[in-house]
Amino acid sequence: MRSNTSISLLAIGHACVDVYQGAVASLVPFFVAERAYGYATVSGMVLAASLLSSVVQPAFGALTDRRAMPWLLPVSTLLGGAGVALSGVSGSYGLTVLFVAISGVGVAAYHPESARVARIAGQGRHSAMGWFSTGGNLGFALAPLMVGAVVGAGGLRLTPLLALPALVGSVLCLPVLRALGPRQAAGTAVAGPAETDDRASFVKLSLAVACRSIVFVGLSAFLSLYARQRMGGSTAVGTVALFVLYLGGAVGSVLGGTLAGRWGRVAVARWSYLITIGAVAGVVFVPGPALYLFVALTSAGLYVPFSLQVTLGQDYLPSRVGTASGITLGLAVSVGGLASPAIGSLADATSLRTALAPLILMPALCWLLFRTLPEPTAPRLAAGPHPNTDDATDATDATPSSTQKSGQR
Template identity: 60%
Template sequence: MGVLAAGHAGVDFYQGAVPAMIPFLVAERHYGYVAASGLVLAATLLSSIVQPLFGLLADRLRLAWLIPVSMLAAGAGIGLVGPAGSYPLTWLAVALSGLGVAAYHPESARLARAASGGGHVAMSWFSLGGNLGFALAPLLVTPLLAAGGVGASPLLVVPALLGCVLTVAAMRAVGGRGAGGRPRVVAVRDDWAAFTRLALVMAARSIAYIGLSAFVALYAGGGASGAAALFAQFAGGAVGTVLGGALAARWGRVRTLRLAYALAVPAVAGVVLVPGPGVHVFAAAAGLALYVPFSLHVTLGQDYLPGHAGTASGVTLGLAVSAGGAVSPLIGALAEATSLRVALACLVAMPLLAWFLSRPLVEPAVSVPEPKT
């Protein structure tokens, strides 16, 4: 699981790289809020369609080969941002990276589920890898682009190469468990109504988290201060992921995610309302609260749809980014029409909505697929 988590970090690094690159693209290429948020949309637009489709295929076909290929695509897209030059080519490069990230998650989540035996804590460590990739992105992207400009982006392919090597080694070590063949038929019935409600919860959470990450660096002033705010949010998310697994093992998944969303409301509000260094503190708190439920969404979705684990993984992981990416241009347009502070203030309603929608959810019957051979 540790090696799989490291590979996950190599992929999700590119989700964190996009918002980290935005201040440099704004400065060098003079993009406005709408154009900048359009790149966030490019990174996530295909996820809303592609991840569920790949999840559906993962329920029927052997797609182990897709994991390393998608990792390389994620890195290649970000690497091409600098050479792309024009906005349309830059948008397509970022979209390629988003496509790679989208294709990676359904099959890798099922592989991790099988390797972990379905444990909440073990799955939270796999999710932690992705969050560490998020958190490392501004720390690596900011000094690299500060020194070499956007043209230095080809060097950002390195995490994808390293992650690919580690993941292929892990896949061989576990013998492809969970990464091929037809899933066995399970006795527990699929609960599509509960899964649909969970999907709405995840969409609200995505809008809050992705919307905040797209603009928090600019809101904090850009440069080192902006990178620190973005790192604080991503690092808080990493802590929240591990904390979520531990709390779920003690209190249950549904109770834990309700509490997390209740605490996320004042945390997101603090980013907007508390000036100065308080932005960094509340950015970390918001990241923590919004990521406590992250791995719980994945396992809840798989347990609500035990007969379609790949589909559940594709939808849950796709909605984790796609809903927020789709709404980001609207946030950018509102920021240009009013102010960035007003636009970010609207995000406070999202964790409140997630908490409200989660109230009828109950713990599903657990059914863990057997490892494939």
């Protein structure tokens, strides 16, 4: 199987998993409408999906550093889908939170191992990781459309139909795992020892990832409701706003890889977060249909650094690629849920606009942290033939240029 084919299948599988992270936020307006939940109550569901994912994701990453577990890809995909599928069939809030939490565990288990497999299948190329990340971002973007079409048509009782992407994703990853074969067990060994790890830079990067997550998940949870408040109209108004927020991921990750090839990953991420400060302020304070424009700018600003942060984490922590992937790829879309209850409680006490205003500070903190980060040199992958040795044109991404010692893939 060619490398590009493997990455394409993995990217689609990634979309089939991350659609369930977007689905949780997309279901919020329907829980409010059908069950009369308050802001703080629905934010508890977002917390349930995010908390377990935040806690267990680095643990799964550490496990994959010790031992390859390719079977996690299909199993975790099915688990993520099952939780969301069951979330709407029970009128009990406790069971709903439990099912959403189960989905979060499935998503958490998927990301570290899938990032490791994608690193092998793509021969360490940054463009390959960019396309893999784009798959997940597309899943986010499609979530509100999928939920709107299914649940909007028949209510929460139809959530079992949302299990279909999980079935598709679990099947698509199987031929990739068979094609890679023994290389999975070999892992992604690096040229240097653990002493080459730049732990200080990795901690700073992780803090920036957490700040990005807070603003993204905070907007994901409440943007649909906020758009309806600002512009009026049906749930379609909020669904479109959420779709625009997620759609930026389809362009942002690929654009980030292209820009980073010229200016470096750290510089591109830094400028992206600087632009995002003004974009988030526009979402919160600019009235009318212009809201969609600022949502689009916010989406681009948050997604351009997305895949860059994954490869930066792997290069800052080359001896523990699974752990780095679990934190930067998984934590990036989960830890923000920890702040959702605070946003919901503040919205109940004041207004949703007041509650969203502090999110403007998050990209500013990201910008400050990236100002202190160096551009690392990428480690070599372990020697050995790849199933696609004739993919010479794309393999040039793996070689650093003579004028840029960034190790850009």
